[in-house]
Amino acid sequence: MLNILEQIVVFKRTEISLRMTHYPESKWENTPEYVRKCYSLKESLRKGNASQIIAEFKRQSPSKGIINNKAGVVETTRGYAQAGASGLSILTDKKFFGGSVQDLQIARAGLEVPILQKDFILTTYQITEAKGAGADVILLIAAILTEGQIRELSQFAQELGMEVICEVHNEQELQKALVPTVDIIGVNNRDLRTFRTNLEIAKNLADKIPSEFLKIAESGIEKVEDIVMLREFGYEGFLIGESFMQHEKPATILAEWVQNLPPLPKKAITESSDIGMEESNQTSQDEPN
Numbered sequence: 272m273l274n275i276l277e278q279i280v281v282f283k284r285t286e287i288s289l290r291m292t293h294y295p296e297s298k299w300e301n302t303p304e305y306v307r308k309c310y311s312l313k314e315s316l317r318k319g320n321a322s323q324i325i326a327e328f329k330r331q332s333p334s335k336g337i338i339n340n341k342a343g344v345v346e347t348t349r350g351y352a353q354a355g356a357s358g359l360s361i362l363t364d365k366k367f368f369g370g371s372v373q374d375l376q377i378a379r380a381g382l383e384v385p386i387l388q389k390d391f392i393l394t395t396y397q398i399t400e401a402k403g404a405g406a407d408v409i410l411l412i413a414a415i416l417t418e419g420q421i422r423e424l425s426q427f428a429q430e431l432g433m434e435v436i437c438e439v440h441n442e443q444e445l446q447k448a449l450v451p452t453v454d455i456i457g458v459n460n461r462d463l464r465t466f467r468t469n470l471e472i473a474k475n476l477a478d479k480i481p482s483e484f485l486k487i488a489e490s491g492i493e494k495v496e497d498i499v500m501l502r503e504f505g506y507e508g509f510l511i512g513e514s515f516m517q518h519e520k521p522a523t524i525l526a527e528w529v530q531n532l533p534p535l536p537k538k539a540i541t542e543s544s545d546i547g548m549e550e551s552n553q554t555s556q557d558e559p560n
């Protein structure tokens with residue numbers, strides 16, 4: 272009996288070959304999005320006042336079934352951006368997650384935040400498609416790829432100006448992910464074979480990730496305190512779906528979280544310039560007149 276991840280991969284291969292015949296690569300290469308300069312997720316996560324939350328639009332999942340099939344993609348993604356998401360994640364897998372490439376295209380129009388296309392990437396075709404549909408960032412899942420494939424696919428994405436998150440769940444997968452063309456290591460707290468989540472996974476892998484990679488924690492984040500705790504382990508991004516999507520209006524929950532998030536500790540360099548600011552014009556800006 273195949274585990275769920277294996278089932279997804281088997282189905283994905285058939286889906287990809289069908290898509291390739293219906294929508295040849297040239298269709299994607301001729302879109303305006305294909306030549307647009309990507310928004311950098313790394314930069315967005317490292318802005319001084321960033322929430323560091325990557326908010327996901329996720330209607331359903333193999334483990335939970337339907338999470339929310341009423342919230343609209345436009346309303347939710349605009350709401351996420353307005354509420355202060357540092358990035359968005361759009362699931363484009365249809366069969367298992369109820370998403371679509373069209374969701375990505377719809378979300379992209381009119382938004383200036385970095386968008387991650389969340390799918391199970393096995394071929395360069397899917398990366399061309401992601402770029403043409405408006406994604407800035409792609410996800411490579413180490414559990415379903417060899418190191419050679421991670422190298423080839425990440426290089427291809429970077430050549431298109433996109434950033435690459437490589438998702439890992441254990442040390443073995445992490446070893447495959449440490450290639451120079453990967454930008455971000457995403458530690459998935461959910462075992463995609465069993466769908467169980469445990470934040471200990473991110474805690475335990477944190478210090479095994481070399482400092483040249485930005486690291487983000489994915490899945491199973493249920494409250495603001497989880498973010499605060501994971502920040503202490505050096506995580507600079509938090510990919511969150513269910514905690515928002517299980518509410519009727521997902522973006523209102525994100526807005527509450529953002530309000531309750533303690534501010535990021537200021538970087539040394541900002542601190543000294545801020546002191547100068549305070550003495551000059553900072554107070555006049557802050558005080559109501």
Ligand SMILES: O=P(O)(O)OC[C@@H](O)[C@@H](O)c1c[nH]c2ccccc12
Nearest residue numbers: 459489490491492510511512513514
């Ligand atoms: O809904 P959660 O537990 O907050 O998780 C979001 C995201 O991390 C999860 O959807 C995810 C992480 N990696 C994936 C790979 C494929 C599909 C989905 C995912």
